Amino acid sequence: MFGENPIKRRKSTLIMVGDVPVGGDSPIAVQSMTNTDTNDVAATVDQINRIQAAGADIVRVSVPTMDAAEAFKEIKKQVSIPLVADIHFDYRIALKVAEYGVDCLRINPGNIGNEERIKAVIDVAKEKNIPIRIGVNGGSLEKDIQEKYHEPTPEALVESAMRHVEILQRHDFHNFKVSVKASDVHLAVGAYRLLAQKIDQPLHLGITEAGGFRSGAVKSAVGLGMLLAEGIGDTIRISLAADPVEEIKVGFDILKSLGIRSRGINFIACPSCSRQEFDVVGTMNQLEERLEDVVEPVTVSVIGCVVNGPGEALVSDLGLAGANKRSGFYINGQRQKKRIDNDNIAEQLESEIREFIANKIQVENIE
Numbered sequence: 001m002f003g004e005n006p007i008k009r010r011k012s013t014l015i016m017v018g019d020v021p022v023g024g025d026s027p028i029a030v031q032s033m034t035n036t037d038t039n040d041v042a043a044t045v046d047q048i049n050r051i052q053a054a055g056a057d058i059v060r061v062s063v064p065t066m067d068a069a070e071a072f073k074e075i076k077k078q079v080s081i082p083l084v085a086d087i088h089f090d091y092r093i094a095l096k097v098a099e100y101g102v103d104c105l106r107i108n109p110g111n112i113g114n115e116e117r118i119k120a121v122i123d124v125a126k127e128k129n130i131p132i133r134i135g136v137n138g139g140s141l142e143k144d145i146q147e148k149y150h151e152p153t154p155e156a157l158v159e160s161a162m163r164h165v166e167i168l169q170r171h172d173f174h175n176f177k178v179s180v181k182a183s184d185v186h187l188a189v190g191a192y193r194l195l196a197q198k199i200d201q202p203l204h205l206g207i208t209e210a211g212g213f214r215s216g217a218v219k220s221a222v223g224l225g226m227l228l229a230e231g232i233g234d235t236i237r238i239s240l241a242a243d244p245v246e247e248i249k250v251g252f253d254i255l256k257s258l259g260i261r262s263r264g265i266n267f268i269a270c271p272s273c274s275r276q277e278f279d280v281v282g283t284m285n286q287l288e289e290r291l292e293d294v295v296e297p298v299t300v301s302v303i304g305c306v307v308n309g310p311g312e313a314l315v316s317d318l319g320l321a322g323a324n325k326r327s328g329f330y331i332n333g334q335r336q337k338k339r340i341d342n343d344n345i346a347e348q349l350e351s352e353i354r355e356f357i358a359n360k361i362q363v364e365n366i367e
Contacts, residue, residue: 018082023202138182154190276304
């Protein structure tokens with residue numbers, strides 16, 4: 001259960017990536033990118049399905065060659081989630097995947113050659129109502145911009161982005177979103193803040209090449225958290241050197257922590273100390289593993305003693321307050337006569353959570 005969310009979203013235009021709305025008043029979309037060889041259709045489809053099962057709204061697939069475009073055609077037939085094709089330089093690949101039903105093109109128009117080639121891509125995007133994502137990266141700015149600014153700066157990233165934006169606008173194409181990613185948190189945040197003042201199109205947020213699972217998750221949470229708390233951002237991708245499924249989990253954890261969007265269980269748990277009446281850390285590890293399949297938004301507090309346990313339970317859907325041998329149990333802030341045996345907390349609490357969710361869904365269906 002969240003309190004009133006004070007965040008006021010930046011106004012942005014609405015675009016559709018397949019059947020997923022991005023921008024406007026729509027929920028912030030969570031996405032990831034495959035790291036398989038796109039030519040390996042079976043492996044890529046399997047990974048896309050796992051990413052989707054984790055809660056993703058959109059999946060991006062790299063399409064670096066015409067052979068990969070042919071593989072993309074087969075992949076698209078076998079999945080149901082909207083797919084973004086990541087393309088650099090070769091406009092012919094963009095035309096081919098557009099023919100094969102791509103839901104969005106990630107391609108920078110200024111990088112694909114002369115005006116005739118740019119127009120060809122824009123024309124097919126217009127004809128098939130395919131949005132484009134302009135993706136600027138602090139590590140690959142144009143040579144003249146690098147020479148002008150000497151190093152990546154927020155202004156440099158935004159100048160690069162606006163070049164591509166102006167090309168699309170010159171061709172009366174407005175069905176696009178933009179990202180200005182950097183591996184440095186301050187650089188990315190500064191660039192997004194500047195860009196948010198210049199255009200109305202949706203912004204795709206990310207700290208690029210953030211690092212391994214732990215450090216990358218922290219950097220992403222800090223950077224994206226700052227922007228999201230200011231109402232900036234319409235879709236997010238967490239870039240981790242890890243299984244893409246973990247990117248989706250971290251993305252939803254960031255949104256949950258800000259009360260923006262909830263999927264699955266929001267656990268409140270103490271770090272434990274000598275006051276704990278049961279193994280809090282072990283219990284939490286078991287619960288997270290046992291309840292990974294849950295998608296219904298529920299808040300559960302697991303506190304090892306009575307100092308903070310009752311208070312946290314009051315603002316949780318279900319709560320546990322540690323006590324000697326048998327711990328106090330709460331539902332919707334109300335203390336229950338039933339108590340939880342400390343010897344097998346994870347099993348009992350899992351059962352209570354699943355029952356609570358089943359009842360909640362039943363009530364929602366009746367209403």
